[in-house]
Amino acid sequence: MATLDHIILKVNDLAASVAFYTQVLGFALQGQDGPFTVLRVGFEHCAFAVTSEEFEQIFARIKAAR
Numbered sequence: 661m662a663t664l665d666h667i668i669l670k671v672n673d674l675a676a677s678v679a680f681y682t683q684v685l686g687f688a689l690q691g692q693d694g695p696f697t698v699l700r701v702g703f704e705h706c707a708f709a710v711t712s713e714e715f716e717q718i719f720a721r722i723k724a725a726r
Contacts, residue, residue: 668696683726684718 671677674697681687681699683703710718 680722680725684721 687699
């Protein structure tokens with residue numbers, strides 16, 4: 661089976677995007693690699709199972725980060 665090694669996202673606001681992925685989602689900022697800002701995730705599969713309460717807490721952090 662093929663696995664996902666990396667993904668490149670073009671964003672309009674790099675600083676805001678890095679802040680969201682690091683502060684809200686918990687990704688680790690690894691620095692620069694040429695023109696790319698590298699963020700590391702400690703898992704291979706991104707799927708989140710949360711309770712309604714957890715979802716509301718996460719959603720509140722996302723809204724506050726905007």
